[in-house]
């Protein structure tokens with residue numbers, strides 16, 4: 001998969017994503033990250049890409065033309081490489097977008113190319129957004145100084161769904177948000193740490209019992225920490241029975 005990040009700070013995203021698992025995946029050609037400097041498409045001798053907002057108000061705005069120029073260059077090179085005519089998905093990172101989720105990551109992972117547009121200052125001239133953006137995505141209800149960290153969050157979450165990026169392919173499968181539940185707790189050596197014993201069932205070697213315990217822990221943890229997820233979780237009859245028991249226990253202890 002090919003990520004194309006339109007940004008004023010290419011080194012920030014390349015340094016961040018070039019490390020650890022995404023860096024290894026890039027080195028192994030499982031994914032590529034191109035950081036395109038929007039400033040290279042400024043059409044004035046001072047390379048300025050921002051200006052005052054019409055109507056007044058605090059802060060500066062990124063101008064439409066340099067953003068459009070960077071987008072056009074990337075879109076043209078994608079079309080040249082793939083021979084496809086259709087438009088590439090363009091994600092504008094914005095606190096005004098829908099909140100990024102695991103299901104969005106799964107959807108983006110189906111794309112061959114993804115363009116991520118990072119804003120700065122007060123944002124970007126609305127007219128270019130109307131023209132090129134297909135998806136508005138936020139990483140949460142707070143305001144950051146730029147779209148670079150959100151773009152890195154998306155590249156990271158999508159990358160780990162690409163086959164081969166994680167060495168163990170099953171580790172992306174059984175994780176939080178699978179079936180809309182949180183993941184069960186994990187333990188590693190030593191068996192006793194600070195007087196705390198690893199749950200004995202995990203040492204039993206009985207695979208079916210371990211799976212049952214993990215599923216129950218997932219349900220319990222989701223009910224305690226993110227009860228909102230339970231509403232849309234994919235549950236078996238057995239899960240529902242166990243949840244009923246848990247909820248009854250909670251009521252009794254109140």
Ligand code: SAM
Pocket residue numbers: 092093094095096117118119120121122123124137138139140141142143144145146147148150
């Ligand atoms: N004036 C804008 C508003 O109120 O919606 C906020 C601009 S913010 C200071 C600058 C840039 O940071 C945005 O254009 C966007 O690309 C990025 N950004 C800030 N917070 C974000 C968030 N929660 N999720 C995604 N991108 C964000």
